[in-house]
Amino acid sequence: MKKYFVLLLISISSQLFYSQKSSSLEIDASNLKLDTIFVSYPSATRNTHLLHNYQFTSEGSKKISEQGDLKLGIKETAKIITKFDYPQPVSISYYDAIKNSGMQSLPFFVEAGNLKLLLKDDNLNFEFLSTSPANIEFNKLSAILKPYESKLKPYESNDAENLKGKELEIQKYIRKNPKSFVALWEIISDFSKYGYNPIYSENLTLFDSTVKKTFTYIEFSKLVKLEAENSFPDVNLDNNNHLSKETFKNYKLTLIDYWATFCKPCIEDMPRLVELYNQYKNLGVNFISIADEQTLGRVTKATEILKKNNITWENYFDKNKDFPKKLNASGYPLQILVDSEGNILKRTYGELDVITVFIKDYLSNK
Structure with missing residues (x-):
């Protein structure tokens, strides 16, 4: 039986800074032997998983976090309803409870519009059958940052200058694209993987009010401020x-x-x-x-x-x-x-x- 399912994403927002449009994500899983996957935020530390502000719900699925991340059994079709106000990264993952191991796809963005993915294998490699503006921008920015990223090791201590070099490149990008949610999420990812750096605060000031008014920006600013504090609290x-x-x-x-x-x-x-x-x-x-x-x-x-x-x-x-x-x-x-x-x-x-x-x-x- 061909494994092909549709995630119907409907953007419902009380905020005006991102358009309220119906959107869909279709995933072709016909190549997979897996029978269960997860749809959730990419791997994160330093409480950055709390910065996601979406809600996934689906009949026959299991909610696994406050954001509404799902454990989803792969059948012929599945429908997921979500609420989100601006582009946000998600990943598809799989977990084997017996082996206590799993895998996760590279991140991609959900946003207003129609997106189609082909899951190519059980390692969750995918390709876009159709894409969206945020994903196009994400690929573009990733290419710009690749030389800097290659010098950094996730979840380890890194040379502060290597991280600063990447953030200065992001800084130039934000100056040209102050409404970029993709750039905001890239800074959040760096904070999660590489830890605190003072330049994050500088970069955050460069965003347009469209970004600054969002839940993600406001809460992330709090996390950065918390780790910037050098004095041990009571x-x-x-x-x-x-x-x-x-x-x-x-x-x-x-x-x-x-x-x-x-x-x-x-x-x-x-x-x-x-x-x-x-x-x-x-x-x-x-x-x-x-x-x-x-x-x-x-x-x-x-x-x-x-x-x-x-x-x-x-x-x-x-x-x-x-x-x-x-x-x-x-x-x-x-x-x-x-x-x-x-x-x-x-x-x-x-x-x-x-x-x-x-x-x-x-x-x-x-």
Whole structure:
């Protein structure tokens, strides 16, 4: 039976800055052996998944997030209704629960208009059978940025100058195209993959009010501002424990390790953290672990894991969920280095090699 389905996208908006038109996305899946796919936002970190503002609904499908992302069984046809106010990137993905692995297509944009895709294989490679303005622009901008992108590694520490070079190219593009939602989403993608850079704030100021009035722009500006803040905020972990600048005043450096019991890399990193602690504890470096656990069962499990790994420094549980709110912590393991004045000097996701070098260099210059 040929697998071919139609996603009917209807744009319904109370805002005037993007046209309210019926639109459709047709996907030819006749080449696939897969029987279930997901339609959702592209892979994202640093809470950028919350910046999408659309609603997918479909009979026979399962909603998997507040945005309305769908788990969709492939049949002859399927219809999806969505609400969105401006172009937004989505991806098609597949997940094998037995193998605990999956894949995701490259991103493409949904917007007013008719778009047709051919899914070429079970790796979710696709080609456009018909396209749309945002997707044409996305391909154009991607070609411009390709030389810069090739120098960057997603979800790792990168040379700040390489990222700045890409953002300066985006800056030139925005000056010529201040109403470009594609450029906005490119900055969001960079923030997600490469972390904070001050130039994001500069680039955001260049957009037209059409873009600046949107939910995505407003909420993204908040995330950028949050990570731009170098001063460690007051964090209330529970009714009895909190962190503030006072927490750090007696130490040259404090390493905060934010983790969770279901995070395998977090637990695998603990022996290395113990080595670091033993190496630097007498040199003015303090360690604090914060587990993103709230229930009694999870707290008990976390305590057992800490004991098993011989972790003797201060340990807390973020029962109020205040840590991610104040520090935009969206993944694990997250390591944050804070100086004696309460200034955030470094934050990485699971890059203990980078943390180790930073501590060594920092202490050698003191």
